Amino acid sequence: MSTNSKVPLKGDLGGFRLYWELFFTFFKIGSFTFGGGYAMIPLIQKEAVDNKNWIDKNEFIDMLAMAQSAPGVMAINTSIFIGYKIRGFKGSVVAALGTALPSFIIILLIAMVFTNFRTNETVERIFKGIRPAVVALIAAPLYNMAKSAGVTWKTIIIPIVAVLLIAWLGISPVWVVLVAIIGGIFYGIFQSKKLTKI
Numbered sequence: 001m002s003t004n005s006k007v008p009l010k011g012d013l014g015g016f017r018l019y020w021e022l023f024f025t026f027f028k029i030g031s032f033t034f035g036g037g038y039a040m041i042p043l044i045q046k047e048a049v050d051n052k053n054w055i056d057k058n059e060f061i062d063m064l065a066m067a068q069s070a071p072g073v074m075a076i077n078t079s080i081f082i083g084y085k086i087r088g089f090k091g092s093v094v095a096a097l098g099t100a101l102p103s104f105i106i107i108l109l110i111a112m113v114f115t116n117f118r119t120n121e122t123v124e125r126i127f128k129g130i131r132p133a134v135v136a137l138i139a140a141p142l143y144n145m146a147k148s149a150g151v152t153w154k155t156i157i158i159p160i161v162a163v164l165l166i167a168w169l170g171i172s173p174v175w176v177v178l179v180a181i182i183g184g185i186f187y188g189i190f191q192s193k194k195l196t197k198i
Contacts, residue, residue, distance in 0.1 A: 015087075019094050022086060025052065026079050026098030031106075033075075039134045040075035040099070048082050055085060069177045076100055 025047050033040045041064065048054045055063070063085075067077035076099050083095025151159060162180070165171040 019087065019090070021052075022083055022091055023094045023098040026083075026095050027102055030075075030099045030102035038074060038138050041078065041138065044075065044078055044082070054082060059085070065177060069174050 026044075029040055029043045029047060033043055045060055049057055049060050063078055063081040064074075067074050067081060070077050076096055079095040079099040080092040083091035083093070085091075087094070146159070158180075162176050165176055166173055
């Protein structure tokens, strides 16, 4: 992957600072995100794309597709891709640690006192309030990503079919992505043939 022009090159004085910024950014995202890996995606987009300019929107969408297809947690996979883009292998390790460490610490603490929390009505109410907000957190960036990916009223059937295949029929997202790749290749060939005829 190419290095973003706004990111200092390897070996410069900003190197350590950038590693720290990578770690702190993803640590902050991991610390204040409730609802699982998908809920982190809008915050990762806001930080990496909008605030830091580490990657652009199209790169982010491509990374999400790869992160979804790869084994493991999507949010951590995404942070690995972004970290690698910024600082190679070391950057991917730092970003992944920043994303995973808050969850590890919080879950460890909860596990230590789980019996006290399990029947706590206040805790149950808190999570009931958080769940609807998580849906909104996921829905908002989906709309923005759909616009960036060029989804229109004519092509909206493609993501709808993909959602139905994954959610209702239980088909692995990997197969959906592979079919989309093959379809994209054939569509590109078809379009190029149309242009040559013109």
